[in-house]
Amino acid sequence: MKVQELIDNTGQQMRKGILELCILAIISDEKEAYPSDIIKRLEAAEMIVVQGTLYPLLARLKSAGLLDYTWKESDAGPPRKYYSLTKDGEEFLNGLMSNWQKLVEAVNQSTRSLTANNKEVK
Amino acid sequence: MNKVLNINLGGMPFTIDEDAYDHLRTYLKTIHKHFSSSEGYEEITADIEARMAELFQEKLGNRPIVTLADVKHVIAIMGTPEDFGAESIGEDAPKSDSGKRWEFKTGKRLFRNPDDSVVGGVCSGIAAYFGIQDPVWVRLAFILLTVSGGFGIPLYLILWAVLPEAKTASDRLAMRGEPANVSNIGRIIEEELSYMSKKMGELGEELKAEFSKKKK
Numbered sequence: 100m101k102v103q104e105l106i107d108n109t110g111q112q113m114r115k116g117i118l119e120l121c122i123l124a125i126i127s128d129e130k131e132a133y134p135s136d137i138i139k140r141l142e143a144a145e146m147i148v149v150q151g152t153l154y155p156l157l158a159r160l161k162s163a164g165l166l167d168y169t170w171k172e173s174d175a176g177p178p179r180k181y182y183s184l185t186k187d188g189e190e191f192l193n194g195l196m197s198n199w200q201k202l203v204e205a206v207n208q209s210t211r212s213l214t215a216n217n218k219e220v221k
Numbered sequence: 222m223n224k225v226l227n228i229n230l231g232g233m234p235f236t237i238d239e240d241a242y243d244h245l246r247t248y249l250k251t252i253h254k255h256f257s258s259s260e261g262y263e264e265i266t267a268d269i270e271a272r273m274a275e276l277f278q279e280k281l282g283n284r285p286i287v288t289l290a291d292v293k294h295v296i297a298i299m300g301t302p303e304d305f306g307a308e309s310i311g312e313d314a315p316k317s318d319s320g321k322r323w324e325f326k327t328g329k330r331l332f333r334n335p336d337d338s339v340v341g342g343v344c345s346g347i348a349a350y351f352g353i354q355d356p357v358w359v360r361l362a363f364i365l366l367t368v369s370g371g372f373g374i375p376l377y378l379i380l381w382a383v384l385p386e387a388k389t390a391s392d393r394l395a396m397r398g399e400p401a402n403v404s405n406i407g408r409i410i411e412e413e414l415s416y417m418s419k420k421m422g423e424l425g426e427e428l429k430a431e432f433s434k435k436k437k
Contacts, residue, residue, distance in 0.1 A: 134268060135275060149300020151252075154268045158261030176278075177232030180268070 114146055120199055121146050122156060123184065123192040126166065131181040157182060165191050225286060231271030233278065237287040245292045248301075255302035273299060329398030332387035333380075341381040349396045 118141075125140050126132040134153060141147045160166040165188035168180045184192065207214075224239040237245070252269060256262045276295045277287055331350050333342035344363060345356035353359060367373030387396045 135272060138272075149298065149304045150272065151269060151299040151302070151304065154265045154272070155256065155259065155261075157268070158259070158265045161264070162260045176274070177271070179271075 111148070117199065118146060118152070119156065119160070120192070120195045122153070123160070123165070123188065123195065126182050127184050127189070127192055131169070131183050133179055133181055137182075160188070164188075230277070231267070231274035233274040235274070235277060235287050236285055237292075238289060241287055241289040241292045244289055244296075248292075248296050252302055269299065330392075330395045331384055332392055332396040333384045334393075334396060335386050335388075336393070340377070342386065343377055343380045343384060346384060346387070346396060347380075350398075352398070 121141065121144070122137060125137050129136065134157065138147070138150050138153055141153070142150075147153065157166065161168065161182075165185060166182050167185050167188075168182045170178045171181050173179045225236050226239060226242050228235050228237055228242065249266075249270065253262075253266055256265050259265065273295050276298060277291060280291050280294060281287065329350050332346045334345040334349055334356075335342050337345040337356060339360065344359040348354075348356035348359045363373045363377055365373070366376065385392075387393045
């Protein structure tokens with residue numbers, strides 16, 4: 100029970116660290132992204148637990164000049180904000196992405212013995 | 222029967238039960254307070270309100286009125302500021318500092334605790350005030366005072382007379398020194414509800430007794 104709790108907590112910390120990267124990647128993928136759609140994709144990937152997490156992050160990225168938004172009319176209610184990457188945002192995302200790839204390699208290297216053992220067991 | 226209110230949440234109109242409205246308002250207040258010193262404060266809160274409006278729409282379907290259960294459901298999805306507050310936004314440190322000071326100011330109050338009492342709840346109230354897990358230690362101290370100098374009983378009686386009883390849920394929170402914030406509200410309401418249903422049950426029993434008397 101205790102170990103499971105620790106796993107959950109640490110897993111949450113890991114996800115938190117790469118949440119920014121995922122949000123930016125989703126926005127880059129959609130070109131113009133509506134926050135509720137970003138939430139849907141993040142939830143499908145089990146990246147966030149509570150939806151409120153997204154909004155302060157978007158605000159921070161926006162005030163850092165990495166994101167921008169435009170208002171668009173919607174058929175279902177009031178106008179909606181659509182977020183897109185700025186030039187700086189694209190550069191930032193590329194930088195994060197290469198960082199992430201390095202990290203994946205580093206982690207794979209450090210845990211190689213574990214994954215090798217696992218395969219033998221299977 | 223329940224009173225309803227009409228509100229505009231994120232640019233969408235809703236009809237909402239009064240108790241649900243109070244719950245929602247407290248939640249939004251906590252959100253506003255949490256982000257009030259962050260950059261982009263208005264955008265964060267406006268976006269969160271707009272998202273909550275969407276979630277209410279999805280949840281309601283064809284139902285006309287937002288109920289307390291709907292509000293609780295949506296708050297669970299959005300999360301409390303504590304849940305996503307860990308996402309550091311700019312000047313987070315000084316804010317949490319002032320939060321602590323505020324908690325300290327409103328702090329704990331000394332009550333008698335009727336939920337865990339042997340005589341008058343004085344000892345368990347004192348234990349809650351000083352954060353002692355088990356009131357039995359305070360009771361032991363009183364017994365020691367009584368045995369060693371006879372001072373315990375008069376002191377107890379004075380405290381019993383002077384201290385107010387923790388009657389409501391917010392009293393009980395103040396007794397334990399827990400601030401009344403969003404994460405506590407659910408519990409407060411549950412405590413209030415169980416108290417109410419107990420009262421209603423008693424009332425029902427009384428009425429039944431009256432009724433059966435009349436029948437005879």
